[in-house]
Amino acid sequence: MYTQPIALRSVLDPNYLKYCLSDQYDVGDWQECTYWLRGLNDTYRLRTSCGDYILRIYRQAVDESDVAYELSLLLQLRNVLGAGTTQVSEPIAQKDNTFYSVIHAPEGERVVVLFRYLYGSENLLHDENSCYAFGRSAAELHTAMDQVNMQSTRINLDTDFLIRRPLERIISYIGENHESTSFLRLFANALIERISETASQGLDWGICHGDMHGNNNAFQEGDTFTHYDFEWSALGWRAYDLAQVRGRKRQRTERKDELWQAFMAGYRSIREFSEQDESAIELFLMARRFWVMGLDVAFVPNDTGALDFLEDWLQDFVQEFRDYHLVTSEDIACG
The missing domain is CATH 3.90.1200.10 (Aminoglycoside phosphotransferase (APH), C-terminal lobe)
Structure with missing residues (x-):
């Protein structure tokens, strides 16, 4: 019997993400979840009755400890930076006040974080x-x-x-x-x-x-x-x-x-x-x-x-x- 994971890297169905995660956050009704970007990790744009968000599904190789480090850094930076003209992305807390979930994928466990959607645009730094x-x-x-x-x-x-x-x-x-x-x-x-x-x-x-x-x-x-x-x-x-x-x-x-x-x-x-x-x-x-x-x-x-x-x-x-x-x-x- 084959006992290893059946996939190396999967793209998770937005409906599956809704099933796993929609009850974990107090962000309103999930109206649309769109696979947005395939990079080193997978990014989904989430639209709810309360606004727009970004859902990041970390690749299976990323450990919980690494995500916890990143989130701790972001939360501290947000406090230090205050309301100035330099900001960092905002992770969204779950109902239990934690900031990430772990969900099952065909290749193994993957960590998930919800961020507030960023408006604006990339500055090309041409001048x-x-x-x-x-x-x-x-x-x-x-x-x-x-x-x-x-x-x-x-x-x-x-x-x-x-x-x-x-x-x-x-x-x-x-x-x-x-x-x-x-x-x-x-x-x-x-x-x-x-x-x-x-x-x-x-x-x-x-x-x-x-x-x-x-x-x-x-x-x-x-x-x-x-x-x-x-x-x-x-x-x-x-x-x-x-x-x-x-x-x-x-x-x-x-x-x-x-x-x-x-x-x-x-x-x-x-x-x-x-x-x-x-x-x-x-x-x-x-x-x-x-x-x-x-x-x-x-x-x-x-x-x-x-x-x-x-x-x-x-x-x-x-x-x-x-x-x-x-x-x-x-x-x-x-x-």
């Missing part, structure tokens, strides 16, 4: 004023994060999380004997060494958003930015958070530098960001790209499939990493 404003908001968020008191722990956004573990996943995927494996090891080790050297001289360390790239992690309504999607939030280097803004791909190449300077001016109008921290941005850009490569690999078996992640995908990353010139030809010859 200096927008970048300055987003920089101020990012700084206000970091300042608020310095004031929360997290009782639970979570893995740090350090070189182990950003580089070593992704390297293990990547090599497991492409194979120890692949011709690119040796270079990827050299690159990862060189990057770890450079980051460790830079961090030893002192970098701002604290709770980070973890995914602050500016594409789909904040909505703007009027002068207010509301930050959401804190799944990767944890202790880390603030330069890593800001490097994700630096690496935005939706800005015209010829304007990236001036837009970055506008963002940094906005950030520094609220809180300090040293020259040492800014000098580390390029290293954390590389680390982010390596982490993204590892994330791609993690989702091949149960989400994206292998077709778009074959040799062309691999060589694109390898060439990108070669172009950073972190590994010399002498290193490669000796490796």
Whole structure:
């Protein structure tokens, strides 16, 4: 008899979600539940007689402890930020005053959280004023994060999380004997060494958003930015958070530098960001790209499939990493 889960990742029927959850919340009658977005997790838009909400169904790999950390952080941040122009998403309490449920899916248990719907729109950060404003908001968020008191722990956004573990996943995927494996090891080790050297001289360390790239992690309504999607939030280097803004791909190449300077001016109008921290941005850009490569690999078996992640995908990353010139030809010859 087959005893393993029959699915790797399912899309849950909105009617099933209504059956499981509608009695758990005091949000009025469920009128419409629409499958809204397939990302790392599944998002549904819920419309009730009391208003609009977002229902997030975390993928099966996300533990309850991780969701509890995220929710504790959000609730504390909402208290610290008050009624200012930087806000974070609002989780909705259930009737028993808890903030998440666990429901059964074909692949196993999945955690569910209901959030208040966010109006407004994504700011594309295509002009200096927008970048300055987003920089101020990012700084206000970091300042608020310095004031929360997290009782639970979570893995740090350090070189182990950003580089070593992704390297293990990547090599497991492409194979120890692949011709690119040796270079990827050299690159990862060189990057770890450079980051460790830079961090030893002192970098701002604290709770980070973890995914602050500016594409789909904040909505703007009027002068207010509301930050959401804190799944990767944890202790880390603030330069890593800001490097994700630096690496935005939706800005015209010829304007990236001036837009970055506008963002940094906005950030520094609220809180300090040293020259040492800014000098580390390029290293954390590389680390982010390596982490993204590892994330791609993690989702091949149960989400994206292998077709778009074959040799062309691999060589694109390898060439990108070669172009950073972190590994010399002498290193490669000796490796």
